[in-house]
Amino acid sequence: MFITVENLKKSYLMGESKNEVLKGVSLTLEKGEIGVILGPSGSGKSTLMNIIGGVDHADSGSVHVDGVEITALDDDALTDYRRNSVGFVFQFYNLIPNLTVAENIEVVSNISKSALNTDTVLEAVGLEEKKRSFPKQLSGGEQQRVSIARAIVKNPKLLLCDEPTGALDYETARGMLSLLQKINSDFGTTILMVTHNTAISGMANKVYKLRDGEIVETIRHDETVAAERIEW
Amino acid sequence: MALFKKVIRSMLEHKARYIGSMLLLMISSMMFVMASNTSINLEKAFKTFSEQNVLSDAEFSVDTEIDTNAIGEKFNAKVELGGTADCEVKPGQKLRVFAMMNEVNIPAVEEGSLSGASEIMLNRLFAETNGYGIGDTITVAGKEFTVSGYCLLPNFIYVVESKEVMMNDPSTFGVGVISKAEFNTLPDRHYVYALRFNERDNIQTQETAVKTELRSQGITITSWQSTDKKINVSYVPMEVGVLSKVSVAVPLVMLLLTCVLLGMLMWRMIKGESVLIGTFYALGYRRKALRRHYLMFPLLVSAIGAVVGSVLGILLTDLMFKFLLTAFPMPVQETIYNNWLIVFAVLFPITVLCGVTLGIISKVLRIPAAILMKGRESQKKINLIERKLRLERLKFNTKFQIREQVRSLSRSFFLLFGVVVATMLILYGFTMKSSVDYMLHKGIKEMYNLKYEYVFTSVKTGVPPTGTEQFNAAYVSLVENDDTSFYVVGTLPDTERIRLKDSSGRPIKPEQNIVTLPLAQKLNLKPGDRVTVFNTEDGKERTFIVEQVADTYAGEFLFMPLDRFNTEFGLPTNAYIGIWSDEPLTFPQGEVQSTKSIDAIVAGFGHLIDQMGPMIYGLIFAAFIVGLIIIYIVTGLVVEESRANISLMKVFGYRKKEINRLILSSNTIIVILGYLLGIPALLGTVGALYNSLADTLQVVLPVKLNFWYMLLGFVIVMLTYEVAKLMCRKKVARIPMSEALKVGME
Ligand SMILES: Nc1ncnc2c1ncn2[C@@H]1O[C@H](COP(=O)(O)OP(=O)(O)OP(=O)(O)O)[C@@H](O)[C@H]1O
Ligand SMILES: [Mg+2]
Numbered sequence: 001m002f003i004t005v006e007n008l009k010k011s012y013l014m015g016e017s018k019n020e021v022l023k024g025v026s027l028t029l030e031k032g033e034i035g036v037i038l039g040p041s042g043s044g045k046s047t048l049m050n051i052i053g054g055v056d057h058a059d060s061g062s063v064h065v066d067g068v069e070i071t072a073l074d075d076d077a078l079t080d081y082r083r084n085s086v087g088f089v090f091q092f093y094n095l096i097p098n099l100t101v102a103e104n105i106e107v108v109s110n111i112s113k114s115a116l117n118t119d120t121v122l123e124a125v126g127l128e129e130k131k132r133s134f135p136k137q138l139s140g141g142e143q144q145r146v147s148i149a150r151a152i153v154k155n156p157k158l159l160l161c162d163e164p165t166g167a168l169d170y171e172t173a174r175g176m177l178s179l180l181q182k183i184n185s186d187f188g189t190t191i192l193m194v195t196h197n198t199a200i201s202g203m204a205n206k207v208y209k210l211r212d213g214e215i216v217e218t219i220r221h222d223e224t225v226a227a228e229r230i231e232w
Numbered sequence: 233m234a235l236f237k238k239v240i241r242s243m244l245e246h247k248a249r250y251i252g253s254m255l256l257l258m259i260s261s262m263m264f265v266m267a268s269n270t271s272i273n274l275e276k277a278f279k280t281f282s283e284q285n286v287l288s289d290a291e292f293s294v295d296t297e298i299d300t301n302a303i304g305e306k307f308n309a310k311v312e313l314g315g316t317a318d319c320e321v322k323p324g325q326k327l328r329v330f331a332m333m334n335e336v337n338i339p340a341v342e343e344g345s346l347s348g349a350s351e352i353m354l355n356r357l358f359a360e361t362n363g364y365g366i367g368d369t370i371t372v373a374g375k376e377f378t379v380s381g382y383c384l385l386p387n388f389i390y391v392v393e394s395k396e397v398m399m400n401d402p403s404t405f406g407v408g409v410i411s412k413a414e415f416n417t418l419p420d421r422h423y424v425y426a427l428r429f430n431e432r433d434n435i436q437t438q439e440t441a442v443k444t445e446l447r448s449q450g451i452t453i454t455s456w457q458s459t460d461k462k463i464n465v466s467y468v469p470m471e472v473g474v475l476s477k478v479s480v481a482v483p484l485v486m487l488l489l490t491c492v493l494l495g496m497l498m499w500r501m502i503k504g505e506s507v508l509i510g511t512f513y514a515l516g517y518r519r520k521a522l523r524r525h526y527l528m529f530p531l532l533v534s535a536i537g538a539v540v541g542s543v544l545g546i547l548l549t550d551l552m553f554k555f556l557l558t559a560f561p562m563p564v565q566e567t568i569y570n571n572w573l574i575v576f577a578v579l580f581p582i583t584v585l586c587g588v589t590l591g592i593i594s595k596v597l598r599i600p601a602a603i604l605m606k607g608r609e610s611q612k613k614i615n616l617i618e619r620k621l622r623l624e625r626l627k628f629n630t631k632f633q634i635r636e637q638v639r640s641l642s643r644s645f646f647l648l649f650g651v652v653v654a655t656m657l658i659l660y661g662f663t664m665k666s667s668v669d670y671m672l673h674k675g676i677k678e679m680y681n682l683k684y685e686y687v688f689t690s691v692k693t694g695v696p697p698t699g700t701e702q703f704n705a706a707y708v709s710l711v712e713n714d715d716t717s718f719y720v721v722g723t724l725p726d727t728e729r730i731r732l733k734d735s736s737g738r739p740i741k742p743e744q745n746i747v748t749l750p751l752a753q754k755l756n757l758k759p760g761d762r763v764t765v766f767n768t769e770d771g772k773e774r775t776f777i778v779e780q781v782a783d784t785y786a787g788e789f790l791f792m793p794l795d796r797f798n799t800e801f802g803l804p805t806n807a808y809i810g811i812w813s814d815e816p817l818t819f820p821q822g823e824v825q826s827t828k829s830i831d832a833i834v835a836g837f838g839h840l841i842d843q844m845g846p847m848i849y850g851l852i853f854a855a856f857i858v859g860l861i862i863i864y865i866v867t868g869l870v871v872e873e874s875r876a877n878i879s880l881m882k883v884f885g886y887r888k889k890e891i892n893r894l895i896l897s898s899n900t901i902i903v904i905l906g907y908l909l910g911i912p913a914l915l916g917t918v919g920a921l922y923n924s925l926a927d928t929l930q931v932v933l934p935v936k937l938n939f940w941y942m943l944l945g946f947v948i949v950m951l952t953y954e955v956a957k958l959m960c961r962k963k964v965a966r967i968p969m970s971e972a973l974k975v976g977m978e
Contacts, residue, residue: 046973050970050973053883055882055883055969055970055973056969056970076887079882079885079886079887080885081885082883082884082885083884083885083886083887084885086885088883088884090972090973094876094880094972096876096877096880097614098614098618098635098636098639099632099635102624103623103628103631103632103635106628106631107628107632107880107881107884108884109628110628110629111884111885111886111890134614134618134619136613136614137614162973
C-alpha cells in the first residue's frame with residue numbers, strides 16, 4: 001500500500017469548545033492510483049490533505065506514505081519529505097507574481113535532487129511558448145497548468161491537488177483533469193485530489209466521501225473514465 | 233476618532249518602521265539644533281570676547297621703536313606695545329609669558345585677580361595640570377611670582393605653542409600674564425605691537441596700508457602676524473564654520489532619508505489599504521477625511537521625532553558648548569538658544585514630510601473608488617524593467633534576488649541611499665585619519681630629510697655652519713588676492729634636504745621653479761603658468777613661471793635654486809635666511825626668529841590623530857545605528873511583502889537557511905553597491921571640506937582612504953547588514969504555511 005491513513009484525528013480549540021475536524025479517518029491508496037476525496041465545504045478535506053502532505057500535524061492516528069510514517073516525523077524530516085516526495089497543486093495556483101513561468105517552476109526544481117527539465121514539463125503542460133510570461137499575463141487555466149508543471153518538475157511520488165479546478169470554467173477544468181490523468185499514466189505519479197464536484201470521481205480509482213470529518217462512503221472503480229468524457 | 237484609533241493601531245503593528253523613521257528624524261533635528269546652536273554660542277562668545285577685550289587684527293615686530301599714538305591716529309586704530317617671552321618653569325616645561333595689555337588684547341580674568349607686582353596669571357589648564365593654585369608661587373625665569381588668578385587671552389584662545397604642534401600638552405606648555413614692568417625684566421623677551429582697527433571692514437587692506445606706511449618710514453618689519461591666520465585665534469571661527477556647515481549638511485541628508493522612507497511606507501500602506509479606502513468612499517467618507525487620516529502618520533512621526541530631537545539637541549548644545557570652551561577657553565556666557573532655529577528644526581521636517589506624503593496620498597486617492605475596490609491586485613503591475621530582464625542563464629538564487637530588487641525600485645533606492653549615507657558616516661573619520669597619516673608618512677617624512685630648521689631674524693651671507701645647509705625664503709601673497717599666501721623657498725639646486733618627486737614618482741631637484749601639488753591645486757597652476765605675487769616684507773611684485781609640479785602634500789611652496797632666489801629678491805648671491813640641520817643648535821639671543829622640529833610636527837599630528845579616535849568611534853556607532861534602522865526596515869519590508877512566497881516555499885520543502893538566503897539576502901547586492909557608491913561620494917565630500925578648510929589650516933590635506941580602513945568599513949557595513957538580517961529571521965520563521973494553503977496569492 002502506498003498511502004495508509006489510520007484513524008486520523010484532528011481538532012481545533014475554539015475558545016472553550018473543541019471543534020473536531022477529523023474524527024478518525026482511515027483510507028488507503030495504491031501506488032500509481034488516482035484517489036479523490038469528495039465532500040462538502042467544511043468537511044475537513046483540506047485538513048486531511050495537509051496532514052498527508054506534511055504541512056499540518058494530526059492529534060492522533062497515523063499516516064504512512066511509501067513506507068514512511070509521516071505523522072512520526074519531526075519538522076526537519078517533514079521538510080525533507082515535502083521537498084522530495086510531494087507535489088502540491090492549489091485551488092488558486094499560488095504562483096509567484098514577479099517571477100516568469102519558467103522561474104516559477106525553478107522555485108521547485110532549484111531544491112530538488114532529481115528534477116526534470118523545465119522545458120520538458122512545460123511541454124508536458126503545453127506551455128513552452130509562455131515560459132517568459134508572467135503569471136498576470138496568463139489565463140486562469142494556463143496559470144493552473146503552470147502550477148501543475150511546478151508540482152511535477154521534481155517528479156514527486158505523490159501529487160496532492162486541493163480543488164485544482166475550483167477556480168476554472170468547465171472546459172478548462174476538463175483539460176486540467178485530463179492533464180492530471182496523463183501525468184498519472186506517463187510518470188506513474190500517485191495523485192490524491194480534493195473536490196466537491198461529484199462528477200470528477202469517475203476518473204478516480206478510489207473515491208472517499210467525507211462528511212463532518214468522517215469517511216461515510218468508499219467507492220472503488222476498476223475502470224476509470226477518461227477526463228474528456230466527464231460531464232457535469 | 234475611529235480613524236485615529238486605526239492610525240495608532242497601524243503604527244503599533246509596524247512599530248519598527250515608524251520608530252525607525254522617528255529615530256532618523258530625531259537624529260536629524262538633534263544634530264541641527266545642537267550644531268547650529270553650538271555654532272551660534274561659540275560665535276557669540278568669540279565675538280563678545282574679541283570686542284570686549286579688543287582682539288588685535290595683527291601683531292607685528294619691527295627693528296626700532298615706533299610711535300604707537302601716531303600710527304593709531306593715522307589709521308584710526310588702537311596700537312599697543314606688548315610682548316612675549318618663552319620662559320622655562322621646570323626642565324621641559326615652558327611658559328609663554330605675555331605682557332599685560334591695557335588697550336588691545338586685554339586679558340580677561342577667569343578667576344582671581346589681575347596680576348600686580350610679583351604676581352602672575354596663568355591659564356587654568358596649565359595651572360591645574362601642574363598644581364599651581366591661586367596664591368601659590370611659581371618660579372619663572374629664575375624669579376618667584378605669586379599666582380593671582382587664571383587668565384583668558386583673546387589673542388591666545390587656543391593654547392598651543394606653535395602651528396606645528398596642533399594639540400597642546402598642558403604639562404609642558406602654558407600661558408602667563410605679568411605686568412609690563414615685570415615683563416621688562418625678563419631675559420628672552422620679544423616685543424610685539426598689537427593693532428586693532430576701529431573701522432571693521434577691509435582689515436586686510438588696512439593692514440597692507442600700515443605695512444606700507446611703516447616701510448616708507450624706513451622701518452623694517454621683522455614679523456607680521458595677521459590674526460585671522462594666527463592658529464591660536466583662527467581655530468575658533470574655523471570651528472564655528474565647520475559646525476554651521478555640519479549643522480546644515482548632515483540633518484538635511486537625514487531628513488531626506490526620512491522623507492524617502494516615510495513616503496515609501498505611506499505609498500505601500502495606502503496601496504495595501506486601497507480596498508478599505510474604496511469601502512470608505514462607498515460608506516460616504518470624503519476624500520478630505522481620508523487625506524486627513526493618512527496625514528496623521530507623517531504628522532505623528534515628524535512631530536514626535538522633531539520635538540524629541542530638538543529637545544535632545546537643546547540639552548546637548550550646553551554640553552557641547554561647555555566642551556568646546558575647554559578647548560577654546562573664553563569668558564563663559566549664558567548658553568543662548570536661537571528660538572527661531574528650534575522652531576525651524578521642528579516645523580521644517582513636519583512641513584517637508586507632510587508635504588511629501590500629502591503628494592503621495594493625493595495621488596493614490598485620485599484613483600476612482602471602483603478601481604480601488606478591486607484591490608491591490610488590479611493595480612500591481614509588472615514594471616518595465618522586470619519585463620525586460622533576461623536572466624535565463626543565471627543561477628536561480630541570483631535570478632530570484634535580482635527579481636526581488638527590481639520588484640520594488642523605491643525600496644531598493646531607499647536602501648541604496650541609506651547604505652551610502654551609513655558608509656559615508658563610517659568612513660568619514662577613517663578618511664580624516666588616512667589623510668593625516670598619509671601627509672605625515674608620505675608627505676612630511678618623505679619630503680624633509682632634516683630634523684631642525686632655524687630661521688634667523690635677518691639675512692646672513694657667506695658659508696653656513698658645518699653640517700648645516702642654507703636656504704632662503706620669502707612669504708608672498710597673490711597680487712589679485714592677498715588672502716592667498718605661500719612661501720617661496722630658495723635651496724641649493726642639488727639639495728638632499730628637500731626631496732621632491734614628480735607625478736610619476738621620479739625624484740626631481742629644485743633646479744627649476746617647482747610648485748608643490750597642494751599649491752598647484754589651490755591656484756590651479758600647470759607648468760608654464762605664471763604666478764604674480766608680492767613680497768609681504770617689502771610689497772614688491774614679482775612674477776614667476778611655474779616649471780614643474782612636485783607631488784607632495786607637505787605644504788604649499790614654490791621652490792627654486794638659491795642663487796636664482798637671491799637674484800630675484802635682490803640679495804647677494806650667497807645670502808640665506810635659515811639653515812637646516814640634523815642636530816639641535818644654539819644661537820646667541822635674538823639671532824633666531826623661529827625654530828622648527830620635524831619630529832615635533834610629526835608628534836603634533838600624532839596627537840591630532842589620537843584626539844580623533846573618539847570622534848571616529850562616535851561616527852561609526854551613529855552609522856551603525858542609522859544603517860541598522862535602514863537595513864532592518866527594508867529587510868522587514870521584504871519579508872512582509874514576501875509573506876506569501878515564504879509560506880509557499882515552506883510548503884515546497886525549503887529549509888530555513890535556504891529561505892533566509894533567498895529572501896533576507898536578496899538585498900546583498902544593493903548593500904554592496906551602496907557601500908561602493910559611498911566611497912566616491914565620501915571622498916568628494918571630504919575633498920570639498922578640506923578645500924574649504926585649507927585657508928584656515930594653511931595646508932591642503934590629501935584626500936586619502938587607506939585600503940585597510942576601506943575593508944574595515946566594508947566589514948562594519950556587512951556586520952550591520954547581518955545583524956539586521958538576524959533580527960528579521962524570527963519574522964520569517966513566524967510565517968505559517970497555512971497562509972499559502974488558504975488564500976489565493978495577492
Ligand atoms: N486553523 C484552523 N483553526 C480553526 N479551525 C480551522 C482551522 N482550519 C480549518 N478549520 C476548521 O476545520 C474545518 C474543516 O476545514 P477544511 O479547510 O479542512 O474544510 P474543507 O473541507 O477543505 O472545506 P472547503 O471545501 O471549503 O475548502 C472547518 O470547519 C474549519 O473552520
Ligand atoms: Mg478546502
